[in-house]
Amino acid sequence: xxxxxxxxxxxxxxxxxxxxxxxxxxxxxxxxxxxxxxxxxxxxxxxxxxxxxxxxxxxxxxxxxxxxxxxxxxxxxxxxxxxxxxxxxxxxxxxxxxxxxxxxxxxxxxxxxxxxxxxxxxxxxxxxxxxxxxxxxxxxxxxxxxxxxxxxxxxxxxxxxxxxxxxxxxxxxxxxxxxxxxxxxxxxxxxxxxxxxxxxxxxxxxxxxxxxxxxxxxxxxxxxxxxxxxxxxxxxxxxxxxxxxxxxxxxxxxxxxxxxxxxxxxxxxxxxxxxxxxxxxxxxxxxxxxxxxxxxxxxxxxxxxxxxxxxxxxxxxxxxxxxxxxxxxxxxxxxxxxxxxxxxxxxxxxxxxxxxxxxxxxxxxxxxxxxxxxxxxxxxxxxxxxxxxxxxxxxxxxxxxxxxxxxxxxxxxxxxxxxxxxxxxxxxxxxxxxxxxxxxxxxxxxxxxxxxxxxxxxxxxxxxxxxxxxxxxxxxxxxxxxxxxxxxxxxxxxxxxxxxxxxxxxxxxxxx
Amino acid sequence: xxxxxxxxxxxxxxxxxxxxxxxxxxxxxxxxxxxxxxxxxxxxxxxxxxxxxxxxxxxxxxxxxxxxxxxxxxxxxxxxxxxxxxxxxxxxxxxxxxxxxxxxxxxxxxxxxxxxxxxxxxxxxxxxxxxxxxxxxxxxxxxxxxxxxxxxxxxxxxxxxxxxxxxxxxxxxxxxxxxxxxxxxxxxxxxxxxxxxxxxxxxxxxxxxxxxxxxxxxxxxxxxxxxxxxxxxxxxxxxxxxxxxxxxxxxxxxxxxxxxxxxxxxxxxxxxxxxxxxxxxxxxxxxxxxxxxxxxxxxxxxxxxxxxxxxxxxxxxx
Numbered sequence: 001x002x003x004x005x006x007x008x009x010x011x012x013x014x015x016x017x018x019x020x021x022x023x024x025x026x027x028x029x030x031x032x033x034x035x036x037x038x039x040x041x042x043x044x045x046x047x048x049x050x051x052x053x054x055x056x057x058x059x060x061x062x063x064x065x066x067x068x069x070x071x072x073x074x075x076x077x078x079x080x081x082x083x084x085x086x087x088x089x090x091x092x093x094x095x096x097x098x099x100x101x102x103x104x105x106x107x108x109x110x111x112x113x114x115x116x117x118x119x120x121x122x123x124x125x126x127x128x129x130x131x132x133x134x135x136x137x138x139x140x141x142x143x144x145x146x147x148x149x150x151x152x153x154x155x156x157x158x159x160x161x162x163x164x165x166x167x168x169x170x171x172x173x174x175x176x177x178x179x180x181x182x183x184x185x186x187x188x189x190x191x192x193x194x195x196x197x198x199x200x201x202x203x204x205x206x207x208x209x210x211x212x213x214x215x216x217x218x219x220x221x222x223x224x225x226x227x228x229x230x231x232x233x234x235x236x237x238x239x240x241x242x243x244x245x246x247x248x249x250x251x252x253x254x255x256x257x258x259x260x261x262x263x264x265x266x267x268x269x270x271x272x273x274x275x276x277x278x279x280x281x282x283x284x285x286x287x288x289x290x291x292x293x294x295x296x297x298x299x300x301x302x303x304x305x306x307x308x309x310x311x312x313x314x315x316x317x318x319x320x321x322x323x324x325x326x327x328x329x330x331x332x333x334x335x336x337x338x339x340x341x342x343x344x345x346x347x348x349x350x351x352x353x354x355x356x357x358x359x360x361x362x363x364x365x366x367x368x369x370x371x372x373x374x375x376x377x378x379x380x381x382x383x384x385x386x387x388x389x390x391x392x393x394x395x396x397x398x399x400x401x402x403x404x405x406x407x408x409x410x411x412x413x414x415x416x417x418x419x420x421x422x423x424x425x426x427x428x429x430x431x432x433x434x435x436x437x438x439x440x441x442x443x444x445x446x447x448x449x450x451x452x453x454x455x456x457x458x459x460x461x462x463x464x465x466x467x468x469x470x471x472x473x474x475x476x477x478x479x480x481x482x483x484x485x486x487x488x489x490x491x492x493x494x495x496x497x498x499x500x501x502x503x504x505x506x507x508x509x510x511x512x
Numbered sequence: 513x514x515x516x517x518x519x520x521x522x523x524x525x526x527x528x529x530x531x532x533x534x535x536x537x538x539x540x541x542x543x544x545x546x547x548x549x550x551x552x553x554x555x556x557x558x559x560x561x562x563x564x565x566x567x568x569x570x571x572x573x574x575x576x577x578x579x580x581x582x583x584x585x586x587x588x589x590x591x592x593x594x595x596x597x598x599x600x601x602x603x604x605x606x607x608x609x610x611x612x613x614x615x616x617x618x619x620x621x622x623x624x625x626x627x628x629x630x631x632x633x634x635x636x637x638x639x640x641x642x643x644x645x646x647x648x649x650x651x652x653x654x655x656x657x658x659x660x661x662x663x664x665x666x667x668x669x670x671x672x673x674x675x676x677x678x679x680x681x682x683x684x685x686x687x688x689x690x691x692x693x694x695x696x697x698x699x700x701x702x703x704x705x706x707x708x709x710x711x712x713x714x715x716x717x718x719x720x721x722x723x724x725x726x727x728x729x730x731x732x733x734x735x736x737x738x739x740x741x742x743x744x745x746x747x748x749x750x751x752x753x754x755x756x757x758x759x760x761x762x763x764x765x766x767x768x769x770x771x772x773x774x775x776x777x778x779x780x781x782x783x784x785x786x787x788x789x790x791x792x793x794x795x796x797x798x799x800x801x802x803x804x805x806x807x808x809x810x811x812x813x814x815x816x817x818x819x820x821x822x823x824x825x826x827x828x829x830x
Contacts, residue, residue, distance in 0.1 A: 044778075047788070048788065050598045050599055050792075051598075051599055051600075131563070187599075187600075204609065204610060204780035204784075204785070205682070205683060205780045228681075228682065228778065229778060229780075230681055230778040231775055231778065231784075232665075232775055232776045232777075232778065234665050234668065234669075234776075235665075235668055235680050235681045235776055235777060235778055236681075236778075238668045238669065238672045238673045238680035238681070239672075239679075239680050239681055239682075241673055242672045242673060242676060242679065242680055244679055244680065244681070244682070392549045
């Protein structure tokens with residue numbers, strides 16, 4: 001399951017649109033034409049959403065739109081800490097097994113129907129019962145109960161401090177409306193409680209949103225948003241500078257530097273919650289030796305890797321969690337040190353060997369990064385044989401443990417548990433490298449159920465140090481979220497989780 | 513119409529149908545070789561063994577290949593090309609939705625190519641060795657050498673970013689807003705048309721040169737016919753047969769160029785559809801789109817053959 005999650009998360013972030021087979025709806029070609037979109041905010045996203053059902057899609061392009069259409073019970077702020085959204089407040093029972101959420105009153109869906117506790121129950125039950133994309137996030141949930149019209153209780157099987165992140169981390173956990181789902185309209189014409197509602201869906205050219213007049217929160221301050229699909233970054237930037245669009249994230253990394261010098265464009269980048277790593281198969285010599293793994297960790301030039309793959313639009317990091325997260329822990333023991341690396345390689349029998357490095361052309365940055373890794377390892381007397389596979393084969397080979405080294409990334413993490421448990425717990429579902437440390441197991445188990453945030457962070461900090469020291473993963477960098485917009489767009493903030501929110505933005509008068 | 517022409521047409525139609533069947537077989541076979549399991553990709557995060565088996569069965573991918581092929585063929589003949597793995601929409605509808613954008617771009621490209629080709633090619637040939645001839649050859653060499661996507665980006669930078677004359681991307685249907693459509697089709701139309709047009713210009717030039725040097729043209733000239741009549745009636749008409757051959761191939765090649773150009777200009781046509789569908793392993797859409805493109809390709813060839821027969825009656829007999 002989790003491996004599937006990675007497949008999809010990776011694929012969608014890189015622009016592949018994935019989704020399932022469900023009965024289709026016709027294409028509403030007329031929709032967008034009927035709305036006067038003169039004063040609307042125009043944005044260019046890099047690809048077309050596959051469908052707009054938040055529980056079914058896994059495509060980032062869908063979520064770029066749905067972020068503004070749907071709400072979750074709680075939602076992450078810019079530091080990714082959970083804040084009230086559809087739930088105004090919540091409390092946890094003494095035994096930590098029961099969470100009670102007090103829902104905001106007077107909230108309506110875009111079709112005018114009232115939002116109640118039943119909608120929450122319906123949404124979560126749908127995800128769990130139909131085993132939809134995010135069912136694993138609710139694995140600890142035993143029951144979801146509507147206590148009264150504005151109160152929901154979630155019962156869990158064990159203390160689950162990450163529950164808020166699980167239900168609010170992203171719009172895949174959105175609260176949907178039953179009628180909209182049962183009619184099948186949710187796929188193209190979704191009904192949510194968010195700041196904007198979908199009014200036009202001209203498949204293949206644009207999706208149009210109109211401001212929700214009855215939105216429960218602040219905003220929106222623009223009458224609507226038109227999403228256009230422009231995959232070629234040069235074209236999107238030309239549209240931006242020509243005033244055809246106000247915002248885009250379809251930006252070739254090599255253009256970022258020159259964009260920063262352009263006074264007519266605002267550019268911002270923040271480290272994302274995605275991380276890229278290299279790992280080694282500990283079931284095979286020579287990487288069953290910790291020293292051999294540390295030799296690799298010590299040999300890598302992370303700055304060069306970030307430069308080559310992202311033209312510098314990535315922040316090097318030796319742990320998984322980016323510095324923008326509350327879970328960040330500063331720990332960086334492996335600056336490139338070739339002498340030290342050679343010593344370790346020598347003593348562990350790595351020197352003189354040829355090791356395989358498995359990458360996939362589905363994620364071209366792994367292929368590029370592999371060249372740098374191979375050059376770095378050559379300097380310490382290790383030859384690298386790069387194997388470039390298609391992703392399905394890559395996943396198979398990984399599952400069968402048929403690799404020496406591999407390079408990949410994990411995307412869209414919110415809670416610190418997402419960063420470490422499945423990858424480094426000896427029972428973890430994605431521990432393909434075969435890492436096993438009783439101490440790390442203990443720390444990660446404790447972290448899952450520790451409810452005091454400070455104590456919890458302490459547990460993960462210690463686990464992270466151990467994981468880095470043992471070189472279970474050799475962490476490389478967090479790619480930046482790079483977005484650009486026109487100066488007349490005010491109040492926009494890029495976020496590390498790549499959620500693109502337009503409810504607070506304004507378009508200055510007389511421009512755009 | 514003479515009956516040899518009808519027989520010729522019947523033969524060519526049959527030929528087209530056989531080739532189309534061959535295309536179907538090849539596309540079907542090639543898709544089996546593409547790495548990546550479509551069911552697995554389609555399921556994404558919902559991957560479990562049960563859902564995998566269920567979807568495999570529902571989409572018929574568990575059946576033996578010959579059975580899958582026959583089923584596909586049977587459905588295709590009735591216009592049913594299956595449903596998209598991604599969106600669940602019928603492939604036929606998706607293709608019909610994208611077709612107008614591609615057709616309007618393709619026709620613009622052909623128009624641009626023809627506007628360039630005949631005047632320039634003929635002019636260069638008739639003034640062989642002059643500065644104009646050299647200039648035209650140099651420019652067409654440039655047009656032949658540049659990749660179409662690069663030309664597209666160059667056009668965007670010059671006409672949109674620097675000069676601010678035309679919108680860099682987007683599409684509006686001609687029927688909704690003809691002026692908006694024209695503004696948006698010019699740049700991608702140029703990008704597609706210039707490359708094909710440059711190649712064709714060189715062919716027109718050499719075809720015209722061949723004919724100009726022939727005996728019957730010298731005879732026509734010696735009879736004192738006006739230059740316009742000689743060029744129009746004798747030179748161009750006779751040069752047309754070799755040009756048609758290349759033009760047919762070029763028009764078809766242009767379809768390939770459209771894939772890239774549509775991606776560059778965010779043009780919602782068949783090309784971009786194929787691009788996205790391949791990336792997402794959306795086999796039914798890839799299959800349907802390739803089939804449609806092959807059909808267009810074959811129709812162009814058929815048209816060229818018919819034009820041959822009209823231009824040069826000797827070809828009907830052979």
